[in-house]
Amino acid sequence: MTSTAQLAKHLRELYFGGNWTWSNFKDQLEGISWQEASTKVHSFNTIATLIYHMNYYTDAASKALNGEGFNTQDELSFEHPPIRFREDWDELVEKTFNLAEVFARQIEQLPDELLFETFMDEKYGTYYRTILGIIEHAHYHLGQIALIKKLLKEPFVPWVKPTETEEEVMNYIHKLDELQRIPFHPREKIAENLDQAHALISSYLHSSYHLLLRSDFDVFLEKGRFTVLNTFHGGIVFLKVPEAIERVDLEFFSDRSVINASVTFASDQRAYENVKNNPDAGKMESTEWNLIKLFPHMHRYPQRVQRMLLVILKKMTITIFESDQNTPYMQLENEFPVKLSIDNQLVSSENIRLTER
Incomplete structure (x- = not known):
């Protein structure tokens, strides 16, 4: 076997299996959902970002072997389109394996005597050094992906103590009560409120997860709060004229990592002014929140x-109704409960309070 054929074999085994370490991209990427691929763990790059980064250099080397030059900028190697759907992730994975196979074919067609010639420019060294460097680079990131995958797949982080004393239980109830007193207004002092919440919640997490919680709060500050606001102010609640509401529900389903947000009105006969742009509106209106857009690591x-x-989401919902009532699209007629449930079990209920018109 020629040296170039051996290098091509080494590359294929790294991607498709059969190498000495028995760790390869085909096995490691199997079973990773698009949500997991785009989830940031601690300060690490996401799996999707690492894959894109590797592809960037593999593609650049492949183009160089086609005579297109070797032009790379490391900062660009981490910039990629967002992964928002399963199709985005599937496309990236497919591209990864296609690039690897194309590059392997190019390598095995090179004559051995070229391996120790200069690759494009003296600063890159020889063909051998560059090709082996691309393979070593992929091995390095494969190890990172394997570790990130384990962190993403591991079960819930255990409590600080497996059993709790009565004092510890009372302490949790006290902190939950403190949390419920924070308004979490989506437009006012939300960053300050999230800092308060971080201090309360982080005591129930191992220190290694404090940064993870902080990153979740950053996502909520940047995007998640607007998901909640837009749902209840002009979304499933659009009240140009007063109309009675029976209840609002936030239902968390842990197996799917989603929350069903719904409003149930008091009557099937909706006010014309409130539904004329949505004639199909009925007694109940609902929408589904994907926790990737709220707290991406909730499942961990x-x-x-x-x-x-979930209390943060409930309190923000209540604050939206109470602070925005009597505005053009939030004409409330009555007080009503906001109910929070987890896997079909009611855990809390709190009434919206009306102010005088």
Whole structure:
């Protein structure tokens, strides 16, 4: 076997299996959902970003072997389109394996005597050094992906203690009560409120997860709060004239990492002014929140921490109704409860309070 054929074989085994370490991209990427691929763990790059980064250099080397020059900028290698759907992730994975196969074919067609010639420019060294460097680079990031995958797949982080004393239980109830007193207004002092929440919640997480919680709050500050605001102000609640509401529900389903947000009106006969642009509107209106857009790592926290994050969403919902009532699209007629449930079990209910018109 020629040296170039051996290098091509090494590259294929790295991507498709059969190498000495028995770790390869085909096995490691199997079973990773698009949500997991785009989830940031601690300060690490996401799996999708690492894959894109590797592809950037593999593609550049492949183009160089086609005579297109070797032009790379490291900062560009981490910039990629967002992964928003399963199709985005599937397309990236398919491209990864196609690039690897094309590059392997190019390598095995090179004559051995070229390996120790200069690759494009003296600063890159020889063909051998560059090709082997691309393979070593991929091995390095494969190890990172394997570790990130394990972190993403691991079960909930355990409590600080497996059993709790009565004092510890009372302490949790006290902190939950403190959390419920924070307004979480989507437009006012939300960053300050999230800092307060971080201090309360982080005591129930191992220190290694504090940065993860902070990154979740950054996502919520940047995007998540607007998901909640737009749902209840002009979304499923659009009240140009007063109309009675029976209840608002936030239903968390842990198996799917989604929240069903719904409003149930008091009557099937909706006010014309409120539904003329949506004639199909009925007694109940609902929408589904994907937690990737709210708290991306929700599934990795203990149940008590999950409940505290859900309280934040409930309090923000209540604040939106109470602060925006009597505005053009929030003409409330009555007080009503906002109910929070987890896997079909009601955990809390709190009434919206009306102010005088």
